[in-house]
Amino acid sequence: MSIRHSLLALLQDRPRYGYQLRTExxxxxxxxxxxxVGQVYTTLDRLERDGLVCRDGEDDGGHVMxxxxxxxxxxVRGWFTSSVARPNPPRNELAIKLALALTIPGPDAGAIIQAQRAVSLRALQEYSKSRRDTTALQRPADTAKMLILDLLIFQTEAEIRWLDLCEARLVQLAGLSG
Incomplete structure (x- = not known):
């Protein structure tokens, strides 16, 4: 995720201080x-160093704008007009954990799958509830939140389907070696 570009995008509206940017x-x-918020200020320092933002003094509360x-x-215009690169598959800790559990003695890959499925199902329920609670198309911010929740729901559903496949492959493997 590009915090750098996100902060630049938010600064297009008006000057802000770090905590405002974090909240927005x-x-x-x-x-x-x-x-x-520390990450926000570190990023702002780098953006200032690179000539992409400048300090505008302080507001009435003493915050650096x-x-x-x-x-x-x-x-930021270039960021919005370019596609997001996908040069390498992102590291997925769960995939790494399962791959190692299958290839070294000791870990129970089936138990790992079951534990993760429970966590993923809870997350899916939370995302779905939040999605239902978000009023559609009332404000651009509501629509933005719904788009992100939709993404999280789809990703979580895909993870659950993948866990089902992993479990089926474990059953198949047990049948071959049994």
Missing amino acids: FEDRTGASWPLN YSITPAGRIE
């Missing part, structure tokens, strides 16, 4: 990916 990011993404520069606008 979480509001607009349905709080699906919480940001550490940041605004986007013309170079920052060009950068």
Whole structure:
């Protein structure tokens, strides 16, 4: 996820300070990916170093305000108009765990699958409830939250289907070696 570009996109509206950017990011993404405020300020420092944002002084509360520069606008426009690269499959801790559980003595791959399925089903229920609770098309922020929840639901459903396949392969493997 590009925090750098997300912050630039949020600064296109108006100048903001770090905590405001964190709050806006979480509001607009349905709080699906919480940001550490320290990460926000570190990223703002790098953006300033790179000439993509500048400090605008302080607001009445003493917060350092940041605004986007013309170079920052060009950068974020390029981000919005380009596709997200998928050069390598992302690392998936669950896939790594299962692959290792199958290839070394000791771990019970079936138990790992069952435990993960329970976690994934709970997550799916939470995402689905949150999706039902979100009012459709009332505000762009609601639609944005729904899009993110839809993505999380689809990803979780895919993980559950994959776990079902893993379990079927374990049964098949047990039949071959038994």
